[in-house]
Amino acid sequence: xxxxxxxxxxxxxxxxxxxxxxxxxxxxxxxxxxxxxxxxxxxxxxxxxxxxxxxxxxxxxxxxxxxxxxxxxxxxxxxxxxxxxxxxxxxxxxxxxxxxxxxxxxxxxxxxxxxxxxxxxxxxxxxxxxxxxxxxxxxxxxxxxxxxxxxxxxxxxxxxxxxxxxxxxxxxxxxxxxxxxxxxxxxxxxxxxxxxxxxxxxxxxxxxxxxxxxxxxxxxxxxxxxxxxxxxxxxxxxxxxxxxxxxxxxxxxxxxxxxxxxxxxxxxxxxxxxxxxxxxxxxxxxxxxxxxxxxxxxxxxxxxx
Amino acid sequence: xxxxxxxxxxxxxxxxxxxxxxxxxxxxxxxxxxxxxxxxxxxxxxxxxxxxxxxxxxxxxxxxxxxxxxxxxxxxxxxxxxxxxxxxxxxxxxxxxxxxxxxxxxxxxxxxxxxxxxxxxxxxxxxxxxxxxxxxxxxxxxxxxxxxxxxxxxxxxxxxxxxxxxxxxxxxxxxxxxxxxxxxxxxxxxxxxxxxxxxxxxxxxxxxxxxxxxxxxxxxxxxxxxxxxxxxxxxxxxxxxxxxxxxxxxxxxxxxxxxxxxxxxxxxxxxxxxxxxxxxxxxxxxxxxxxxxxxxxxxxxxxxxxxxxxxxxxxxxxx
Amino acid sequence: xxxxxxxxxxxxxxxxxxxxxxxxxxxxxxxxxxxxxxxxxxxxxxxxxxxxxxxxxxxxxxxxxxxxxxxxxxxxxxxxxxxxxxxxxxxxxxxxxxxxxxxxxxxxxxxxxxxxxxxxxxxxxxxxxxxxxxxxxxxxxxxxxxxxxxxxxxxxxxxxxxxxxxxxxxxxxxxxxxxxxxxxxxxxxxxxxxxxxxxxxxxxxxxxxxxxxxxxxxxxxxxxxxxxxxxxxxxxxxxxxxxxxxxxxxxxxxxxxxxxxxxxxxxxxxxxxxxxxxxxxxxxxxxxxxxxxxxxxxxxxxxxxxxxxxxxxxxxxxxxx
Numbered sequence: 001x002x003x004x005x006x007x008x009x010x011x012x013x014x015x016x017x018x019x020x021x022x023x024x025x026x027x028x029x030x031x032x033x034x035x036x037x038x039x040x041x042x043x044x045x046x047x048x049x050x051x052x053x054x055x056x057x058x059x060x061x062x063x064x065x066x067x068x069x070x071x072x073x074x075x076x077x078x079x080x081x082x083x084x085x086x087x088x089x090x091x092x093x094x095x096x097x098x099x100x101x102x103x104x105x106x107x108x109x110x111x112x113x114x115x116x117x118x119x120x121x122x123x124x125x126x127x128x129x130x131x132x133x134x135x136x137x138x139x140x141x142x143x144x145x146x147x148x149x150x151x152x153x154x155x156x157x158x159x160x161x162x163x164x165x166x167x168x169x170x171x172x173x174x175x176x177x178x179x180x181x182x183x184x185x186x187x188x189x190x191x192x193x194x195x196x197x198x199x200x201x202x203x204x205x206x207x208x209x210x211x212x213x214x215x216x217x218x219x220x221x222x223x224x225x226x227x228x229x230x231x232x233x234x235x236x237x238x239x240x241x242x243x244x245x246x247x248x249x250x251x252x253x254x255x256x257x258x259x260x261x262x263x264x265x266x267x268x269x270x271x272x273x274x275x276x277x278x279x280x281x282x283x284x285x286x287x288x289x290x291x292x293x294x295x296x297x298x299x300x301x302x303x304x305x
Numbered sequence: 306x307x308x309x310x311x312x313x314x315x316x317x318x319x320x321x322x323x324x325x326x327x328x329x330x331x332x333x334x335x336x337x338x339x340x341x342x343x344x345x346x347x348x349x350x351x352x353x354x355x356x357x358x359x360x361x362x363x364x365x366x367x368x369x370x371x372x373x374x375x376x377x378x379x380x381x382x383x384x385x386x387x388x389x390x391x392x393x394x395x396x397x398x399x400x401x402x403x404x405x406x407x408x409x410x411x412x413x414x415x416x417x418x419x420x421x422x423x424x425x426x427x428x429x430x431x432x433x434x435x436x437x438x439x440x441x442x443x444x445x446x447x448x449x450x451x452x453x454x455x456x457x458x459x460x461x462x463x464x465x466x467x468x469x470x471x472x473x474x475x476x477x478x479x480x481x482x483x484x485x486x487x488x489x490x491x492x493x494x495x496x497x498x499x500x501x502x503x504x505x506x507x508x509x510x511x512x513x514x515x516x517x518x519x520x521x522x523x524x525x526x527x528x529x530x531x532x533x534x535x536x537x538x539x540x541x542x543x544x545x546x547x548x549x550x551x552x553x554x555x556x557x558x559x560x561x562x563x564x565x566x567x568x569x570x571x572x573x574x575x576x577x578x579x580x581x582x583x584x585x586x587x588x589x590x591x592x593x594x595x596x597x598x599x600x601x602x603x604x605x606x607x608x609x610x611x612x613x614x615x616x617x618x619x620x621x622x623x624x
Numbered sequence: 625x626x627x628x629x630x631x632x633x634x635x636x637x638x639x640x641x642x643x644x645x646x647x648x649x650x651x652x653x654x655x656x657x658x659x660x661x662x663x664x665x666x667x668x669x670x671x672x673x674x675x676x677x678x679x680x681x682x683x684x685x686x687x688x689x690x691x692x693x694x695x696x697x698x699x700x701x702x703x704x705x706x707x708x709x710x711x712x713x714x715x716x717x718x719x720x721x722x723x724x725x726x727x728x729x730x731x732x733x734x735x736x737x738x739x740x741x742x743x744x745x746x747x748x749x750x751x752x753x754x755x756x757x758x759x760x761x762x763x764x765x766x767x768x769x770x771x772x773x774x775x776x777x778x779x780x781x782x783x784x785x786x787x788x789x790x791x792x793x794x795x796x797x798x799x800x801x802x803x804x805x806x807x808x809x810x811x812x813x814x815x816x817x818x819x820x821x822x823x824x825x826x827x828x829x830x831x832x833x834x835x836x837x838x839x840x841x842x843x844x845x846x847x848x849x850x851x852x853x854x855x856x857x858x859x860x861x862x863x864x865x866x867x868x869x870x871x872x873x874x875x876x877x878x879x880x881x882x883x884x885x886x887x888x889x890x891x892x893x894x895x896x897x898x899x900x901x902x903x904x905x906x907x908x909x910x911x912x913x914x915x916x917x918x919x920x921x922x923x924x925x926x927x928x929x930x931x932x933x934x935x936x937x938x939x940x941x942x943x944x945x
């Protein structure tokens with residue numbers, strides 16, 4: 001073979017048109033292409049949080065301000081923008097207080113459940129291969145049982161109340177968080193750089209926390225948003241059944257249960273707490289969707305929106 | 306296939322076993338004494354002692370657990386303290402409404418979800434596909450009990466077409482029975498359909514990207530033809546997995562719906578028992594509901610085996 | 625039989641394929657060769673009308689006198705599968721894992737003809753036999769995962785030729801297979817093509833394979849045909865620098881087992897890498913990787929035709945010029 005000079009790539013041979021491997025798409029550029037779901041969801045969620053927090057400082061009327069002379073006023077009555085319930089309580093006030101309760105329960109339960117659930121998931125993903133199968137199956141079993149069941153069992157034993165509801169939601173969400181963590185955690189653990197880390201002498205717990213957790217954190221953020229939504233729904237359902245938060249604490253679910261007997265007398269009442277729930281839950285779901293698109297575009301391409 | 310079925314069966318019993326332990330632990334280990342709950346705080350010590358003996362609470366936990374299980378299998382679950390009914394009998398009596406609305410909801414939501422989801426996937430890039438996406442997104446945010454109330458308001462109170470509640474047994478009056486469960490089934494189906502449609506959509510979109518879809522199109526199928534003939538069958542695999550997870554939600558919805566529409570089913574029983582602090586009843590009811598969910602999952606597993614030839618071959622090979 | 629003129633494919637506003645002129649006479653086998661990202665697969669997909677929705681094609685693709693690009697989806701469906709067959713790269717993924725082999729092979733027959741079930745079944749058995757698969761009767765009831773890679777690819781080929789198409793487009797049909805199996809499949813394609821007088825458009829990155837199977841070759845870079853001609857001519861007398869570089873990059877085997885002279889030589893590589901979509905330089909697309917590029921390469925080279933259909937577009941070709 002004739003001796004052909006081997007070309008080398010130097011600064012000269014690379015002109016403007018040569019493609020250089022693009023730097024990882026910066027987070028900023030991705031944020032600029034934010035999908036509408038993120039805006040919408042963000043707006044709804046912030047409204048919810050704002051209203052809930054505002055209730056600590058101000059509500060149109062004092063909490064539980066009974067006003068029997070103004071019972072069941074329709075919306076638009078001066079002084080009561082959205083009307084009053086059967087004890088004369090202002091609807092807006094009740095909604096704000098209900099928001100506060102929903103926020104409390106969902107924050108506490110989601111945070112606790114995520115911490116515990118994610119730890120369990122990481123532990124399972126990093127455990128001995130023999131154990132992983134049965135352990136995952138165990139988690140799956142927990143997953144199949146609805147939260148309401150746990151809540152009812154707990155409520156029967158411990159008595160209804162906010163604490164019981166919160167505990168029940170936590171108990172139900174833990175398998176969810178664990179299950180969602182196991183898959184991706186295992187995937188990350190199978191990556192080469194993890195093996196390299198082992199080679200350096202890093203201990204497994206270190207790897208799990210530092211590398212795996214970091215890598216799956218976008219997923220966890222999305223999960224958190226969705227779990228919030230679920231927690232709000234369950235809390236409302238429990239309150240509706242009378243198993244959750246008890247009077248005099250306000251809750252959207254309990255508000256709704258009261259409207260059931262008033263369907264003929266005051267049909268307008270049942271719309272407001274219901275819509276409140278729908279918008280809040282919708283907000284969290286949209287937020288989760290939007291976050292997923294921003295943080296993990298690959299998955300989002302095949303998903304929704 | 307047989308081996309696969311056996312394996313699923315084993316999973317079923319394993320899960321039931323674990324679940325029963327969990328329920329039992331929740332009731333007996335957490336919180337205070339059952340007796341205190343049942344009798345109340347101010348009960349006289351004599352009564353407390355008597356009840357403890359009667360319920361066998363002085364025996365070791367493991368014995369109590371086994372006795373409970375044995376009771377469940379033989380039909381002796383004890384009696385309600387507050388109301389005096391035999392638990393097992395009551396459960397049997399109340400299964401029908403729960404079954405009716407659960408099965409009814411499944412019959413409606415599964416085909417509907419498949420159709421909507423597939424439609425949405427085929428038209429994913431067009432407005433009509435996106436429309437379905439938006440609608441289902443709202444649908445999953447609607448609490449089942451609120452949907453129930455809305456339906457009652459509209460169809461029962463305003464229009465008077467259907468009853469506001471109550472249940473008519475099938476044997477007594479088929480038409481009346483169906484009428485009494487129409488609104489509950491609709492309310493229940495709403496949530497399930499919304500969730501499931503979204504999963505169908507995602508699964509179908511994933512499938513449409515597969516190579517064999519392109520192969521089918523290369524042979525002359527249209528996009529829609531390829532989706533229907535090849536896509537749906539393959540998408541059903543991940544769907545079936547997801548469907549299993551929905552049964553829990555379905556039962557939870559049933560519990561709520563039965564309370565909104567005052568249907569004398571298991572759901573209403575467990576809530577009443579909970580509010581009455583009847584821990585013994587609740588314990589057994591939880592087990593029953595759990596079993597129901599697990600059996601549904603088992604059936605779905607079997608269907609999975611029928612659908613995907615790779616699964617049963619693998620199971621048979623590994624067994 | 626297949627005449628392509630001024631075929632352009634746009635995605636997202638970028639022109640990713642521009643083929644001035646490409647011909648495939650009936651009964652011949654044409655290879656489309658290029659690296660990953662050269663646009664060869666996209667070209668084949670465009671001809672078959674299987675482009676994704678975001679891609680827009682313009683120009684003329686005349687198949688037996690009829691311009692395929694003018695057809696709408698429904699009309700194209702009638703031709704696709706019936707007169708144009710397509711074999712995909714990864715047989716494991718190109719077959720529906722949940723459908724029996726028989727049904728997949730017979731799919732185009734059932735779509736395009738009115739044959740009764742008995743006739744269809746017979747045809748399927750005959751096809752499986754023609755692709756040299758053993759025991760066709762048992763095979764029709766099997767599922768893809770029960771077959772080996774080579775068998776799966778034969779099944780795909782059987783499905784593609786089921787309706788006796790005039791053109792078979794094969795997109796890297798052997799890339800996913802074992803080397804030992806590759807040659808068998810390639811031989812099969814050659815014999816099928818000769819028996820049925822079926823034209824083959826063979827897409828591959830492997831010049832050796834193309835040399836084995838095809839009569840003519842078109843070298844594609846950056847969505848453009850840079851050189852085309854008889855395989856032997858192009859391989860022995862490459863003109864375009866890219867073609868020459870491709871050939872040089874393949875060391876082949878030493879002559880007369882003279883390993884000694886072989887060892888120690890550095891492998892030729894083409895500097896840089898294939899640019900991403902839209903990042904190709906203007907004019908000659910290869911100029912930023914070509915050692916012989918000059919200022920004049922900023923202008924698109926005019927095609928030069930040598931004898932026997934050997935054509936290339938390069939300002940500084942290799943060989944005598």
